[in-house]
Each structure stands twice: as C-alpha cells, then as structure tokens.
Amino acid sequence: MVSTMAINKDDSRSFLREEHLLFKQSIREFLAKEAVPFYDQWENEGGIPCSFWKKIGDNGFLCPWLDVEFGGLGADFGYSVVLAEELEMVGSVLGGISIHSDVVAPYIATFGTIDQKQRYLPKFITGEMISAFAFTEPGMGSEIADIQTTAIKKDGYYIVNGAKTFVINGFTADFMIVACKTDLNAVSSQDGISLLLIDKDTPGFSRGRKLGNAGLGNSDSAELFFDDALVPVGNLLGEEGKGLSYIMQKLQQEKLMCAIGSLIAAKDMLHLTMNFIKGQKAFNKKISKFKNAQFTIAEIATDIQLGRTFVDGLICKHMTGENIITEVSMAKYWITEMSKRISEKCMQLHDGYGYMEDDKITRRHRDIPLSKFFTGTDETVKILIAKNIGF
Structure with missing residues (x-):
C-alpha cells in the first residue's frame, strides 16, 4: 500500500x-x-x-x-x-x-x-x-562513442541496423527516439551521432523479450532490434550529426529527474521504516525506544533533509534556465548513493520482514540501486564533475 x-x-x-x-x-x-x-x-x-x-x-x-x-x-x-x-x-x-x-x-x-x-x-x-528513448546497446559501455547502431541514408530513407537494450517503456512504446551513427567516417568517434524518430510499425523494426532485472521488478523494459529498418528521412530529429549535442543539452533535466526520484524513494523508505518499528518489540521493549534505532533514523532523516535542500535549490535554478550540469551531476551521484545506503539501513531495521517479496520495503531495496545507472554510471558522472571543476 x-x-x-x-x-x-x-x-x-x-x-x-x-x-x-x-x-x-x-x-x-x-x-x-x-x-x-x-x-x-x-x-x-x-x-x-x-x-x-x-x-x-x-x-x-x-x-x-x-x-x-x-x-x-x-x-x-x-x-x-x-x-x-x-x-x-x-x-x-x-x-x-x-x-x-x-x-x-x-x-x-x-x-x-x-x-x-x-x-x-x-x-x-x-x-x-507511449514513448521511449533508445540509447543503451548490448555490451555497450558508458561512452556514447560506443554506439554501434547505424543509420545509412539511401533513397529517401535511413536504413537502420543494430540493437538497443534496457529501453524503459520499450515493450509497449508506440514510438521511440533512437540514437544512431549516421556518419561512419566522422573524424571524432563521438561525431556523426543522430537521433531518429522511429514508430513501432516501421518495417524492419522488432522487439525482443521483455527484460527482467534486479531492479524495477517486471517493468516495461525491453530489447529493440533494427534489421534494415526503413525510417523516412523526415523522421530525423533536428540536424544530422548533432545527436550528442542534443543529448548533452537535455542531460541536466534528466539527471535532476533521477535525483528527484531517488530522493523520494529514500523518503518513502524512511516513512515505511518508522511506521514499522513503532509497532515492533524486542526483549519486551518497543524497537523505536532502542538508542541504536533512534540513532539510525536520525542519520537517515538528516541525509534526506540535506538532499532535499540541495535538490530543491537546483530545481529553482533549473526553472530559471541556469546551467547547473555540474551541480546536478553531483546531486545525481550523491543522492543515488545515499538512497542505496539508506535502503540497507532500513532493511536492517525491518529484520526478516524486510525480505518478504510482497512487502514494499523489499521492492524499494530492490529498485533503488538501479537508479545509479540512469544517465550514466557513477564513474562517468564523477569524470564529468572533475572535468567541470577544472581538474
């Protein structure tokens, strides 16, 4: 509930x-x-x-x-x-x-x-x-240069070949934005990336299995395949070869949304845990009266409040159009890590009840780690932060 x-x-x-x-x-x-x-x-x-x-x-x-x-x-x-x-x-x-x-x-x-x-x-x-964004590929690292899906222009179409994976909404999406290489001879490996708008009934497009993963349960995440898929040239989003630039322009909001979601998940886990331990006893004493439980709850609440203050400040700056990609990257990295740490503490306070499959606290513990991989791994986010602060 x-x-x-x-x-x-x-x-x-x-x-x-x-x-x-x-x-x-x-x-x-x-x-x-x-x-x-x-x-x-x-x-x-x-x-x-x-x-x-x-x-x-x-x-x-x-x-x-x-x-x-x-x-x-x-x-x-x-x-x-x-x-x-x-x-x-x-x-x-x-x-x-x-x-x-x-x-x-x-x-x-x-x-x-x-x-x-x-x-x-x-x-x-x-x-x-229903829409999706298809970027990640099987065996792909965190670098956009690793994209292997190609889109070659011919006779008014882009002929798309490749595969995408871990596409959220991918199994039911009517339409998706797909990142492809349109210039195989680009000087830089990160150049020549374009974004195509691909509808579900595109010839040559198919979906693979719905992906089960360690997070998000049986969520709508899927593999997508393109086998000489015919995409009209009019479905190019923006300019050819500007895909990386477009992704970087939207990265700030995507990272901020990730931080917001992770923070709410942590807040919900705190609320669930407080309600749980108030009704539980050990050694004829309510768990909420034990110093260790009080210390842990205080630590979690403090982390969440610090995160909320940081994120709310970034939301205000984002709403006024400020460039805060460095700060948002910090928030995404720190809050997803904090939420994962909080989930472990909350599971500990739930004792064995925290491992009941149908319990919400178990789902939170299962789902929270996956957010660390949205919009880039911790390592790539840290590299971006270090670069932007002049290191």
Whole structure:
C-alpha cells in the first residue's frame, strides 16, 4: 500500500505555489484510486497497462509544461517535479511515465519540426502514444562513442541496423527516439551521432523479450532490434550529426529527474521504516525506544533533509534556465548513493520482514540501486564533475 505524507509539509518549498499544491492533491487522489490498488498486479504482469496511460492523460497529468497549442497547460517545471514525486511515491515502476513526459517529449518540443510536434506531442499528452528513448546497446559501455547502431541514408530513407537494450517503456512504446551513427567516417568517434524518430510499425523494426532485472521488478523494459529498418528521412530529429549535442543539452533535466526520484524513494523508505518499528518489540521493549534505532533514523532523516535542500535549490535554478550540469551531476551521484545506503539501513531495521517479496520495503531495496545507472554510471558522472571543476 502506498504511504502518504501530509502535503502541507511541502508548502515551504520555495518553488511551489498554490497551483502546484492543487496539482499535487489532484494527482495524489487520482493515483490512490487508479494506481495504488492495481500496483501489485502491474508488477506481476510486467508493466503499466495502456488503459492507465489513457486515464492519466485524460486527467491532464502528462506533459503539463507543453504549450497550449499542442494541448498542454504551458506550466512550469514545478509541475513535472510534483508529477515525478507522486508517481515515485506509489512505486518505481511508474517512473516510465516521467521518462515519457519529461525526458522524451522535451526532445521533440525543442528540436522537432512543426510537423513532428503536431504528429506526436498532442498524443503524448492524451496518453494515446507511449514513448521511449533508445540509447543503451548490448555490451555497450558508458561512452556514447560506443554506439554501434547505424543509420545509412539511401533513397529517401535511413536504413537502420543494430540493437538497443534496457529501453524503459520499450515493450509497449508506440514510438521511440533512437540514437544512431549516421556518419561512419566522422573524424571524432563521438561525431556523426543522430537521433531518429522511429514508430513501432516501421518495417524492419522488432522487439525482443521483455527484460527482467534486479531492479524495477517486471517493468516495461525491453530489447529493440533494427534489421534494415526503413525510417523516412523526415523522421530525423533536428540536424544530422548533432545527436550528442542534443543529448548533452537535455542531460541536466534528466539527471535532476533521477535525483528527484531517488530522493523520494529514500523518503518513502524512511516513512515505511518508522511506521514499522513503532509497532515492533524486542526483549519486551518497543524497537523505536532502542538508542541504536533512534540513532539510525536520525542519520537517515538528516541525509534526506540535506538532499532535499540541495535538490530543491537546483530545481529553482533549473526553472530559471541556469546551467547547473555540474551541480546536478553531483546531486545525481550523491543522492543515488545515499538512497542505496539508506535502503540497507532500513532493511536492517525491518529484520526478516524486510525480505518478504510482497512487502514494499523489499521492492524499494530492490529498485533503488538501479537508479545509479540512469544517465550514466557513477564513474562517468564523477569524470564529468572533475572535468567541470577544472581538474
């Protein structure tokens, strides 16, 4: 069952206004009715049903930041934060909705042609079209230069060959942005990368198995295959060879979204653990009265508060358009590591009950480590930080 916390505790967050809190209340009530009762079933079945995407779209919760001309609310990034946090409070499997709404859609809104925007964005908002971003490949490291999927232009098409893996939303996606090499003779191995918009009915495109992994249970993560897939040249996103530049421009928000999700997961684990130990006894004494338990809870709460203060400051800066990629990288690295550390402490306080497969604390412990690999491993993030501070 989803844990809840009083919304008024968030009132003091500097970027939240009354309209954000009303949005928060609406999405929370919607999820309590339409997601929480079915979450266990969705995990067992391996993903969110298309019917739920339609419901969340019909209620106006997807891509609220998009312009009114495409069906959005023209809202600020604060709405995206609220949406991501409320989804994560229910469970990490719902994170694919934030990827659709605040990772994939911004690429099209920023770099797409008018035709591409009109073709995709209205359906993104209604939930009629589910999207994914296909970047990672089998055996691929963290370097974008390792991309082996190719797209060769011929007779008005890009002929795409290669494979992608660990694509969130990949099994049900109607459409995906795919990173490909369009210039095999580029001087730099990182040049010649382009982004293509590929629909599910593209000739030569197929999906592999739905991937089970150590995190996110049976989430909608899949392998994608391209065997001489024919993609019209009009499906090029932006300019040819600018894919790496586009990815770097969007990396700040993606890393920030990752930090936000990890922080909420840690906060939820604290809430679950506090509720659990208040009702448990050892040696005829409530566990919550033991000094060690109190010390551990105090340490976790302090880490979370420090993380929340840091992230909220970055959210405000991001909303004003500041370049904070270094700070956001720090937040992504530190908070995902902190959340993993907190999950271990919370599992310890749950004792054997923390290893019951159907218990939410177990799922949190299972899911949290996977966030460390989103938008780059710790090592690549640290290299970026070191480089940006002049080392």
